[in-house]
Amino acid sequence: MHSPPRHNILSMAPSAAMTSILEVRELVKTFGDLKAVGGVSFSIRQGIxxxxxxxxxxxxxxxxxVIEDIIPQTEGEILYKGKPRSPxxxxxxxxxxxxxxxxxxxxxxxxxxxxxxxxxxxxxxxxxxxxxxxxxxxxxxxxxxxxxxxxxxxxxxxxxxxxxxxxxxxxxxxxxxxxxxxxxxxxxxxxxxxxxxxxxxxxxxxxxxxxxxxxxxxxxxxxxxxxxxxxxxHHCRGTTVVLPRGSLRRPPEGLSHPWRAAGDSIVVETEDINDCLKNLMALEVDLNDVLIHSPNLEDVFLKLTGRKLRD
Ligand SMILES: Nc1ncnc2c1ncn2[C@@H]1O[C@H](COP(=O)(O)OP(=O)(O)O)[C@@H](O)[C@H]1O
Ligand SMILES: [Mg+2]
Incomplete structure (x- = not known):
């Protein structure tokens, strides 16, 4: 688990503080016994x-x-352009x-x-x-x-x-x-x-x-x-290459990158896709059969929670 970097707006130079349009600190919102928001903090730079x-x-x-001021927070502070929100x-x-x-x-x-x-x-x-x-x-x-x-x-x-x-x-x-x-x-x-x-x-x-x-x-x-x-x-360093087992004309032991069998496929994880593809070509794999998956935010979520975002 990685906690987000904390910025203390008071200790920042005025010009740096000015660039943050919204600052949310330790925001908590409960509905009865349910803690819907359990202490979130972030700061948003102007224009992003x-x-x-x-x-x-x-x-x-x-x-x-809560940030929009539609519902009140249970705890925490919200600053708009460095000040509490005005009427x-x-x-x-x-x-x-x-x-x-x-x-x-x-x-x-x-x-x-x-x-x-x-x-x-x-x-x-x-x-x-x-x-x-x-x-x-x-x-x-x-x-x-x-x-x-x-x-x-x-x-x-x-x-x-x-x-x-x-x-x-x-x-x-x-x-x-x-x-x-x-x-x-x-x-x-x-x-x-x-x-x-x-x-x-x-x-x-x-x-x-x-x-x-x-x-x-x-x-x-x-x-x-x-x-x-x-x-x-930061969280997902490699690219995943999936190839049907049948596309390997030589034993997968010739693969120079970590691999595992998954059903009828061989799954290769690599941090150097160029080198990995060269290796596959040397093994006479038809690259038309190969599926290359670059990691995305879904993979970050999966890595951090063990669950899929859409479930
Ligand atoms: N007015 C409410 N009263 C009680 N529980 C609520 C209310 N609004 C949201 N919740 C609960 O708070 C949790 C977070 O809901 P919500 O903020 O709508 O999530 P999201 O937008 O990420 O789908 C959920 O468990 C939801 O059922
Ligand atoms: Mg929602």
């Missing part, structure tokens, strides 16, 4: 996409709902909820205009519609649009007050792969516009694609934290 990654029930939504905080952040009830008889444009009217700082609807690709559906009733279109509208609603900090709770859950890719592009554009994004996901591909840093949560705790690439390198 930070992901809370973990299986269902890990405490991701609870954590961000104006709620109007300064943007939230895309996992579930949102909207009035069916309003068009997308009317929904946007309604929410926009609640704030004193207001985003430009045309710019927002362009960013979130809503041009074709602005005049449609919001209950007549597809899942992907609805997610894009909810994203636009999260940006309606031109927030610096945006929360997205499982933004692509339930979307088909095409709609998910589309949404990812928009999230990256949101980040490019200089905003800080905090998202939750149980999809490691999403975390890897979007997040500069992730905190992997399990049972209300952070079990690993850092940039996806760094976490993968």
């Amino acid at each position: 996409c930070f992901g809370l990654l973990g299986p269902n029930g890990a405490g991701k939504t609870t954590t961000i709902e 104006e905080y709620s109007a300064q952040i943007g939230i895309q909820f996992q579930h949102t009830a909207l009035l069916d008889f309003l068009t997308v444009r009317e929904i946007l205009a309604t929410f926009r009217s609640f704030y004193s700082v207001r985003a430009d609807i045309d710019a927002l519609s362009k960013l979130c690709q809503l041009g074709d559906i602005l005049e449609q009733y919001n209950n007549r649009i597809s899942g992907g279109q609805k997610q894009r509208m909810l994203l636009a609603l999260a940006l309606i007050n031109d927030p610096e900090l945006v929360f997205l709770d499982e933004p692509s859950t339930g979307l088909d792969p095409q709609a998910r890719r589309n949404l990812w592009d928009i999230v990256l554009d949101i980040k490019k516009s200089g905003r800080t994004v905090i998202l939750t996901t149980h999809n490691m591909e999403e975390a890897q694609h979007l997040c500069d840093e992730v905190a992997i949560m399990d049972h209300g705790r952070i079990i690993a934290q850092g940039p996806p690439d760094g976490l993968i390198k």
Whole structure:
């Protein structure tokens, strides 16, 4: 188990402290006897996409709902730009909820205009519609649009007050792969516009694609934290090569890398894929039959918990 590095914001140089938009310290949230969040700490630099990654029930939504000031914490401290959250905080952040009830008889444009009217700082609807690709559906009733279109509208609603900090709770859950890719592009554009994004996901591909840093949560705790690439390198050093036993024309004893038999396959683990492939070629293995698996965040989770993220 690796505990995340602790930063004491008071001991940092002012310029370094300024770059952290959000600081969460020892956050605990209990519901009766259940400790949904058991003491998590992290700090988020301005302008990055930070992901809370973990299986269902890990405490991701609870954590961000506390940070969003939707529900109160049981213990712990949350600092926005170095200070406790002010009464104006709620109007300064943007939230895309996992579930949102909207009035069916309003068009997308009317929904946007309604929410926009609640704030004193207001985003430009045309710019927002362009960013979130809503041009074709602005005049449609919001209950007549597809899942992907609805997610894009909810994203636009999260940006309606031109927030610096945006929360997205499982933004692509339930979307088909095409709609998910589309949404990812928009999230990256949101980040490019200089905003800080905090998202939750149980999809490691999403975390890897979007997040500069992730905190992997399990049972209300952070079990690993850092940039996806760094976490993968740190926890899963090798590449896995799987070859059907039949593709080996010589005995596997000739393999120069550690291997094991798994059913009808031979599984080779290597930290030097180039050397491993040279070895396989020397053994006259047809590389067309070979499956190469580079480790990902799913493997990090498996390594740390012995379980799969999706189970
Ligand atoms: N309002 C609530 N009352 C009681 N238990 C809750 C409540 N909200 C969440 N929980 C519980 O807290 C745990 C964490 O839930 P949640 O934060 O929604 O996880 P995640 O978003 O990672 O799936 C779960 O066991 C869930 O059942
Ligand atoms: Mg959740």
